[in-house]
Amino acid sequence: MDKISSYVAVIVLTALLTGALVAFLLNIRERKEESKYRNVNVAQLNEEITDPAVWGHNFPREYDGYKKTSISTHTNYGGSEGISKLDTDPRLKTIFAGYAFSVAYNPRRGHYYSLIDQKETLRTKKFKQVGSCLQCHAGGLRNIYEKAGHGDMMAGFEKVCAMPLKDAWQYAQHPVACVDCHDPKTMDLRVTRPAFLIGIKKLKEKEGLKDYDPNTMASRQEMRTFVCAQCHVTYYCGSKEKLFYPWGNGIKVEQIEDFYDNFKFKDDHRFYDWKHEITGAEVIKAKHPEFEMWSQGVHSKSGVACADCHMPYMREGATKITDHYIRSPLLNVSRACLQCHHFTEEEMLGRVKTIQDINRKLLDRAEDALVALINKLAEAKKGKIPEEELIPIYEFQRKAQWRIDFVNAENSMGFHAPQEAARILGEAIDYARQGEVQAEGLLAKHPVN
Numbered sequence: 001m002d003k004i005s006s007y008v009a010v011i012v013l014t015a016l017l018t019g020a021l022v023a024f025l026l027n028i029r030e031r032k033e034e035s036k037y038r039n040v041n042v043a044q045l046n047e048e049i050t051d052p053a054v055w056g057h058n059f060p061r062e063y064d065g066y067k068k069t070s071i072s073t074h075t076n077y078g079g080s081e082g083i084s085k086l087d088t089d090p091r092l093k094t095i096f097a098g099y100a101f102s103v104a105y106n107p108r109r110g111h112y113y114s115l116i117d118q119k120e121t122l123r124t125k126k127f128k129q130v131g132s133c134l135q136c137h138a139g140g141l142r143n144i145y146e147k148a149g150h151g152d153m154m155a156g157f158e159k160v161c162a163m164p165l166k167d168a169w170q171y172a173q174h175p176v177a178c179v180d181c182h183d184p185k186t187m188d189l190r191v192t193r194p195a196f197l198i199g200i201k202k203l204k205e206k207e208g209l210k211d212y213d214p215n216t217m218a219s220r221q222e223m224r225t226f227v228c229a230q231c232h233v234t235y236y237c238g239s240k241e242k243l244f245y246p247w248g249n250g251i252k253v254e255q256i257e258d259f260y261d262n263f264k265f266k267d268d269h270r271f272y273d274w275k276h277e278i279t280g281a282e283v284i285k286a287k288h289p290e291f292e293m294w295s296q297g298v299h300s301k302s303g304v305a306c307a308d309c310h311m312p313y314m315r316e317g318a319t320k321i322t323d324h325y326i327r328s329p330l331l332n333v334s335r336a337c338l339q340c341h342h343f344t345e346e347e348m349l350g351r352v353k354t355i356q357d358i359n360r361k362l363l364d365r366a367e368d369a370l371v372a373l374i375n376k377l378a379e380a381k382k383g384k385i386p387e388e389e390l391i392p393i394y395e396f397q398r399k400a401q402w403r404i405d406f407v408n409a410e411n412s413m414g415f416h417a418p419q420e421a422a423r424i425l426g427e428a429i430d431y432a433r434q435g436e437v438q439a440e441g442l443l444a445k446h447p448v449n
């Protein structure tokens, strides 16, 4: 190559590089603009706008994710496909004998179905339920309560809770909605469920913090858990009192049990959810204590929030958005887990499988032990054993039932707090077998024939 042509080559190359650089910079600017203006305020959002589709005009990407919660999914123990729990585990029919859960009990589905499934279940078709049930299944409840209470949310809450559920449904149009977790003016995270606001205040008071209000006092990371904890918790839903969360003594399994043991309801009697049809024991039922269980695990202690795993960040062009397709993180390990854990997807799935398989095996043993206790009690009741001698054995059933249910109704099959779940199941097996041994002793003392 002569000197001139190499000059030309350098010039051409420089021009090309400059062009590419300019194009690159322009592209970045465009994308920055795009991310700045992507939330075109098409709709003026406010408290009255509860329909997620309207919010979707302003935030199409988040809305796209939200809509995907209608998809059916499947993992070893989770996902959102509805094979009845009573068919996959017939022991539950004995364990819940005499209670609505022995008639219908399905695995959860996605948020898209939260209102539909409540209307479809035989637990509301065959049994009378109270308006309290609505709190976690319908969207835009703050607005509903404010209207029902003529501007006073708490008054409206009490009013709707006391209605028959069928009447309360008239107020509800949407499933879990954007406005439940976001302030429509600022889009900041917020919690809207009255029972949560009251429950968390009690819990913090016990920890020495007065007048706690998560909406003004919680950190952003805490809010990334609280928005879920407003619904994914165990609750009291009787006909006398309005809905509440039993957290006055704390949120560990025995602290909640202790609360219920000291809680008086009808005719000043100690609280129970139902009288067991076979044994007559007064027993209590746990409902999806995800927040309570997560609180005892290493992720909680390390500050990892529900949203970190169930709503991880994802890239959309130059923007980082929060994945609003809330689902099992096992369908999404690379974004849900590998943001923190530097192992392969297979390795992470393997770790979860080990934890969940162990938990399932322990749970099987615990359910077997409880069914054995129930059967032994049924046998004992056929004989002439004085009722007061059976009372201590009913206590064993109550304790074992509560603990087994706390792990079984929790939806992570032990993952959210593996050691805590194992501890609880260990206690449950012990209580059930102690009860069985005592019943056996009584049977020897008072033979049936």
Ligand code: HEC
Pocket: 075, 076, 077, 078, 079, 080, 225, 228, 229, 232, 290, 291, 292, 294, 299, 304, 305, 306, 307, 308, 309, 310, 327, 328, 329, 330, 352, 411, 412, 413, 415, 416
């Ligand atoms: C460290 C990650 C992580 C955190 C933090 C976490 N979870 Fe989970 N969660 C999981 C995994 C893993 C499962 C098991 C999913 C499966 O079996 O398919 C699960 C299961 C669930 C399920 C059942 C999902 C299904 O498809 O069956 C629900 C509901 C749930 N978690 C809610 C919560 C809530 C509420 C919080 C916060 C209080 C929380 N999780 C915190 C990882 C996490």
Ligand code: HEC
Pocket: 104, 105, 106, 107, 108, 109, 117, 118, 121, 123, 124, 129, 130, 132, 133, 134, 135, 136, 137, 230, 231, 232, 233, 234, 235, 237, 243, 287, 288, 409, 411
């Ligand atoms: C504190 C919030 C809360 C209240 C109150 C509540 N639910 Fe739910 N419900 C949930 C959550 C969270 C799930 C999903 C997790 C699960 O299924 O374990 C769920 C799941 C369900 C399901 C689908 C799974 C199944 O069990 O078949 C039905 C049906 C249901 N609830 C009915 C009711 C009825 C009836 C009431 C009133 C007695 C009620 N809920 C009150 C939060 C609540």
Ligand code: HEC
Pocket: 052, 055, 056, 059, 062, 063, 066, 176, 177, 178, 179, 180, 181, 182, 187, 189, 220, 224, 227, 228, 307, 311, 320, 321, 322, 323, 324
């Ligand atoms: C169950 C609670 C929940 C619901 C329901 C919900 N979001 Fe979010 N949203 C979150 C969380 C958690 C974040 C992360 C916020 C943070 O970390 O500051 C978020 C973030 C956002 C952001 C900020 C940008 C981003 O993607 O991180 C927008 C915009 C948003 N959501 C829109 C919506 C819209 C629109 C809907 C309804 C279609 C909706 N959200 C429903 C919990 C929720």
Ligand code: HEC
Pocket: 073, 078, 079, 080, 107, 108, 109, 110, 111, 113, 114, 115, 116, 117, 118, 135, 136, 137, 138, 176, 177, 180, 227, 228, 229, 230, 231, 232, 306, 307, 310, 311, 326, 327, 328
């Ligand atoms: C207003 C109450 C409410 C809030 C807030 C809420 N959930 Fe739910 N969630 C429900 C109900 C009710 C269901 C069960 C719907 C059904 O079975 O029809 C459910 C179902 C789920 C499922 C099962 C779906 C699947 O595909 O496995 C997961 C996972 C879940 N929620 C996680 C979360 C997380 C994480 C948050 C917070 C970011 C959250 N939820 C906030 C009420 C709520």
Ligand code: HEC
Pocket: 297, 298, 299, 302, 304, 308, 309, 329, 330, 333, 336, 337, 338, 339, 340, 341, 348, 351, 352, 415, 417, 418
């Ligand atoms: C935001 C960060 C973060 C995310 C997201 C996260 N983890 Fe973790 N994980 C941690 C930390 C921190 C620990 C504590 C151990 C440590 O200090 O190394 C931990 C511990 C664990 C452990 C051992 C403790 C135990 O409970 O037995 C397992 C297993 C685990 N994580 C699995 C997962 C899986 C599966 C996911 C995704 C569904 C996930 N993690 C998501 C940060 C995270």
